[in-house]
Amino acid sequence: MPKLVIVNTAGEEKEVEAQTGRTVMEVIRDAGFDDLLALCGGCCSCATCHVHVDPAFADKLPRSAPMKTTCWTAATTATAIRACRASCP
Numbered sequence: 001m002p003k004l005v006i007v008n009t010a011g012e013e014k015e016v017e018a019q020t021g022r023t024v025m026e027v028i029r030d031a032g033f034d035d036l037l038a039l040c041g042g043c044c045s046c047a048t049c050h051v052h053v054d055p056a057f058a059d060k061l062p063r064s065a066p067m068k069t070t071c072w073t074a075a076t077t078a079t080a081i082r083a084c085r086a087s088c089p
């Protein structure tokens with residue numbers, strides 16, 4: 001089972017287990033991190049699930065197919081992503 005190391009905006013760190021197939025947003029939200037609002041519930045319309053991925057792990061994070069081209073391209077790079085668009089391997 002994959003593990004995510006989550007660091008919130010206060011610098012607090014927590015390691016959580018992630019079920020394969022769940023989105024990174026769902027894992028972070030269910031781990032109780034209030035920093036990640038995910039206001040649209042994963043519909044890719046709010047960008048409040050924006051997270052930064054450690055560059056050392058960016059290539060290990062498979063991403064879901066984009067729902068809309070504009071959704072995927074807006075505010076995403078190899079290390080800055082919308083967590084609702086990234087699935088746990």
Ligand code: FES
Nearest residue numbers: 042044047049084
């Ligand atoms: S939860 Fe709204 S864009 Fe990801």
